[in-house]
Structures are given as structure tokens and as C-alpha cells.
Amino acid sequence: MIETVSRWKSHGGVQGVYRHASSTTASRMTFSVFVPPLAPGAIAPVVWYLSGLTCTHANATEKAEYRRTCAELGLIFVVCDTSPRGEGVPGDPNGAFDFGFGAGFYLDATEAPWSANYRMWSYVTGELPDVIAANFPADMARQSIMGHSMGGHGALTIALTLPDRFKAVSAFAPIAAPSQVPFGRKALRGYLGDDEAAWRAHDSVALIEDGKRFGTQVLVDQGDADEFLDENLKAPLLAEACKAAGIDLTLRMQPGYDHSYYFISTFMADHLRWHAERLR
């Protein structure tokens, strides 16, 4: 059972926000779905969008400017939260922005106390797809995935691990090698423990080194004025890993763009067209 929080007509389709009791994260989870205008009985491909640190479903829903193009191309667009939240869910004791609430890193935590709720990997790849299939006119045989920053990390690692599920994958300014950067090392150690071997399943560069491949080409946009590029995102490491593995990566360094939704919204239509071509 899902509860409708809000529902707006937009660009001829319906933008909704929904809530449900998630058994995976043992918490109530909120997500948004845009359904484009469809003929009665028709179904549409599903584009998954994973957000970055500090975000809820609301950031991309309000600011990513995907509805016009999704309506035009006939794409369902799903935005989930970035962590469990709410009563009984532990957050970072110091209220950090890069751990706990808003910082689930799209993995299943194995360390207490996080392991009871911080199971975003299983939520995003298992429970939520079932919810979407059951409640929306979704063609689950045609899915693709994209994300921003921490969500770019999520989109890449999920697509590398489930290459047959996704017809397209792209990212905006992804955390490409979390094992090697401050944001990632803190989160991976906290959620998965000190054994760095366990981190490799949640690091795109490590996954590629370990033989994983996408089922398709990859598109990444990265602003060259992004304040997180050098220390935490490290697009060059992804480019090197893809080159060494023979993966067809289109990495576009975008001059003057930063890490914000003003960057994402600029290139969203490009990404959606890239996805739509591969979802046909």
C-alpha cells in the first residue's frame, strides 16, 4: 500500500509524491514519480534517478527540470530518498551531512547500528522496483538509471552489478571511486567496517577493475568548476578504469559548471534523450 502525499498535473502528465512503509529499511520511505501523458492502458519505460548527499526526493523533483523532456519522450521518472529517516532510525551522532540521514550511499550496511535501516541497495534494487511495478504504468522490461554525485556513484555501481536490468546508465558528477576519497572512505568504513575488501562492491572503479561491465555505453557529465571534483569525485579515475577495461564511456567535462542543480538541469534533457534512444 502506498500513500499519496501530493499529486500535481504537470507537462500533461502527473507528478506525484508517495510514501510507504518499507520492510527493507524498517522505516517510512518517500519517493516521487512522474508519469508522462499516456494512452489508456499504455505502459512506459522507467528512468531511475538517485540523488546526492543531503537530498530527499524533493531536490530533483523540484529542480532537475526533467518533466518537459520525459513528457515528450514518454518516460516515467522515479526519484527516491537518499537514506532511511524518521522515528527509530539512527542518524549521525554529530549531524554530519556526509553520513546517516541523507547519506545512505546506496549500499546495505553491515555495521551496527546502521544495518537495521541503512539498506538502500536492497531498497532501490528490490523493494522499490516492486512498488513501482505494482502501482504505476511501468514497463519494467525497459529501465535505465542515472544519478548525481553520491547518486552517480549509486547509479554506476548498481548498473555494473545488474548490467542486464538497465538499458542505459548516466551520471552527473559522480563519486567515481569512493574507496579513494574522503566522503567515500568515511561512509564505507562506517557502514561496512574496516575491511576494505568489502568496499569494492560499492566503488565503480574497483568494480570495473574486478571485471564488472555495463550492459551498454555510459554517459557522464562533469563540471570543471565543480568544487568537489579534485578531492571527492575524481572523474579521471573513472576514465582510466573504463579505458583500461575497454568500456565505452562518454565523459564530457563541462566548462564553468559547478556541482549544483543549475548544472544538472542544463544537461538533463541530453541525458534523457540518451536514455530514450537506448530504451526503445
Add this chain to the structure above:
Amino acid sequence: MIETVSRWKSHGGVQGVYRHASSTTASRMTFSVFVPPLAPGAIAPVVWYLSGLTCTHANATEKAEYRRTCAELGLIFVVCDTSPRGEGVPGDPNGAFDFGFGAGFYLDATEAPWSANYRMWSYVTGELPDVIAANFPADMARQSIMGHSMGGHGALTIALTLPDRFKAVSAFAPIAAPSQVPFGRKALRGYLGDDEAAWRAHDSVALIEDGKRFGTQVLVDQGDADEFLDENLKAPLLAEACKAAGIDLTLRMQPGYDHSYYFISTFMADHLRWHAERLR
């Protein structure tokens, strides 16, 4: 002197947020400006956007989805605040959403204590245009104006009063006849006093009845599922006044749309194209 609060590259242009000490409102005012990609030395027409109740510059800047089309058409887009704010500026004593902060109604108050700061008419038609002309590559001979709800009221009343200044005018769900509706009567009485004759300069329907005319055609979009339509917006009164006066109004009742930015963003590109045609 204006201070740059934030500045982002977006859609090839620059979205900025700026602050300055306004002599008109005796307060610090914040506004946003999008400058499209321009050749060196080039100037561009200016589209003014006036927001609705409770908004600051941020709502439209983040959610109205104007940048792609403004970049394509070469339009500067200015969003101002909806009232003075800050230290020493009185707000509604009960914290009402429809009076005081966020509810300036684009008029110059004559009643104490509001008259010292609530001078949004003079700010939007006088001081801020001077600031834009001095600090941005703006072609002030080519201006147009649009707005939403209270800001639709502002756009219509300003364009009726200064018909030679604006090459185009449009509105999303405007408060068309504030003298006749609860939101408007409260604000007009509070800011201008009990003499309803003084209200007519700030009521589109009354201005038209009193002989004012736009310099051009008018475009209005109104959702038929808008929760404020019947009691506070009253598009039919505008349609009747325009018909009686021979004003060329295009009023589009949009089925299923409400009062939100999901409605505005759906039709923003249409409005900008309408403006661009008349700004050529």
C-alpha cells in the same frame, strides 16, 4: 552597488542572485537575474517576473524552469522579491501569509507603519530597472513583464499603467480583481486605507474600466483545478472587462492544473515565446 550572493553557470548563461540597499524600500532587497549566452558587447531584452504570495526571488529561480528557453531565445529574466524584509521592516503582527512579508502586492503603501518600506510599485518600476540597466547587458528599450497570482496582478496593473514600456505582458493565475476578493481587499485596505477609490489603481479590472489599456495583446493561463480560482483569482472578471473594452486577451483555461509551480513550469516556455515574438 550590488552585492553578488550566488552565481551559477546554467544553460550556457549565468544565473545570479544579488542584493542591494534599496532607498525606495529602506531595506536590503534580493533579486535574481539570468543572463543568456551573449556575444561580447551584445545586449538582450528583459523579461520581468513577479512572484506570488509567500515567495521570495528563490521560488521562481529554482522552480519556474525558464532558463532553457531564455537561453535559446536570448532573454534576460529578472525575479524580484515580493516585499521588503529584514531588520526594522514591520511584518504582519499575526504572521499572516497574505499581508506584510511576502505580500507587498506591488503597490506603494500610504498607511503607517507600512508606508516607510512597502513601496514595491516604485521599487519594481523605478529603482530596480535602474539597477538592472546599470549592472547587466540589458536592452531597456525592450522590456516585457509576467507574473503569477499576486505577481500576475502586479504584472497586469503595471503594464496597464505603463503601456509604452512593455512590449508583452502575460500572467499565470493572476489575482485579476483584488478589490473584489478576500486576499486583495485585506491588502488594499491595510496598505492604502479605507477609501476604495484609491484601490482602483491597483486592480486590473478597475483600471480597464477606468480606461487604461495595454500596449499589446495579453496572455493569461489559468488552471481549472486551481484552489484559489473561484474565491480569489476570478479570471472571468478579467475576461469580461477585456471584452467590454475591446482588449485582445488570450485566456487559456488549462484543464487539471492547479496553482503550483508545476503549473507555471508547464507553460513557461509558451509565455517566453509569446514575449520573444513581441520583443523582436
